Each structure stands twice: as C-alpha cells, then as structure tokens.
Amino acid sequence: MEVNKQAFRIGAAVVLLGAGIWIGTGWNSIIEADTNSATPGSADDPVVTKSYVDEQIAKLSGGTSNGSSNSGSNNEGQSGTLEVVTLPSGKLLIAADGSQVIVRAGKAVAYSADANGLADVTAGQDLTNGQVVPNNHLLWFPRPGRGITTDPSYTGSLTVMVSGSYTIK
Structure with missing residues (x-):
C-alpha cells in the first residue's frame, strides 16, 4: 500500500x-x-523629417515666430522664448502664471501678495515674500501676482531672463 x-x-x-x-x-x-x-x-x-516636425509644431502654436519684444512695462512674451530684461532698482517684476525667471546678475528678493510664494525649481523649495532669490536659479510662478524685486540693500539693477508674460511696476 x-x-x-x-x-x-x-x-x-x-x-x-x-x-x-x-x-x-x-x-x-x-x-x-x-x-x-x-x-x-x-x-x-x-x-519623419525635421521640416515636417517643424511644420506640425508651427500649426499647433498658431504659426507664431520665436521673436518677442518688450513694449514699455508690459510684455506678452511667448512661452518657450527667453528675453533678457534689466529691472531698475526699486522696480517690481510681476510675472504671469506659468512664467519662468532666472536672475542672472544683482541681488533679488521674492515678492508675493499672499502667504504663498514662488517655486525655486533649482533648489526644490518655495520662496516666500522677502526671501533672497539665488542667482542662476530657475523660478516658476504658479499663480499671477507674484514676482521679484531688488533687495532693499542693493542699489544696482537686476539682469533677469524671463520666459512668459510679465509686468514691470
């Protein structure tokens, strides 16, 4: 068994x-x-060829060119293009939602009308109102009403690169 x-x-x-x-x-x-x-x-x-891809991108973006100009204090810059802007001492650069800014020269501080701030993408942190903005850091503005200005102790102008719309006040 x-x-x-x-x-x-x-x-x-x-x-x-x-x-x-x-x-x-x-x-x-x-x-x-x-x-x-x-x-x-x-x-x-x-x-596919590069010219075909460029043609399709132009159709999607409405056929706009890459150039943008700053007419006075308002700029309706196009996303994807970087514009070098000189911000005089004491002036305020207010970025539209979705805009990006890189401070290249000078001493800048963050500006925000509310308790929230702007995103320092390079450092991976949130900069609130009055906080020092490091040079060569990519800043992203998630909502309107936020921007940068010169540090109160700094008398020179700022040189910044801006992608997107902004207003200088």
Missing part, C-alpha cells in the same frame, strides 16, 4: 512538471504575437 502511494506521488509530480514545461515553452510564442514588429522606416513605422 505504501509503495502505491509513493508511486502515485512520483507519477503526479512527473505529470505536473511535464505539463509546466510544455505550457512554458508554448507561452513564449503567445507573448511574441502581441508585440509590435514594425520595421523602422517601413509604412507601418515611417521616418
């Missing part, structure tokens, strides 16, 4: 192991059937 139990267990183990191997070898072909086998450059996966 004991021999029959042991023979049954060995037989069951052999059958299960064989079935597992058989299913495992067939499983690979099932997975391969679901992959994309398009050859690069074929009609299923075409190669």
